[in-house]
Amino acid sequence: MTNPGWALQKAAYEALIADSALTTLLGGDRLYDHVPQSSAFPHVAIDQMRINDWSTGTERGSEHVLMLHIWSRYDGKREAYEIADAVREALDDAELTLDDNRLVNLSHQYSDLKRDPDGETYHGVMRFRAVTEPLG
16 A cells, blocks of 8 residues: 555646646756755755544544745746745645545645745745545
């Protein structure tokens, strides 16, 4: 059986990489699980995944908190905002297909955008919440 966190991350990645608006904004498929040191800007990293038990007395389930990070060196915040909008459009309330699991819901909870201490990089953090249950 596929871990529901991995199944969700894989399905989210596939939805994001298939989104032509996002890949255009990123200048290609700059969506990472592990960001290479030589990665060009802008890019998006699928980062933290927290999984909580969401089972009931009769059904198993998992609650997931999925964090994505946006990195941009555009002169101003516009690029980071546009990328965040594209990510939210692709994932918020998306109907993703997960290996061995069913996605009950997926919703955007918040986005936070700030300038990094280096003074040239904008860093966006996006949080999504999902609930999954095993198939069968």
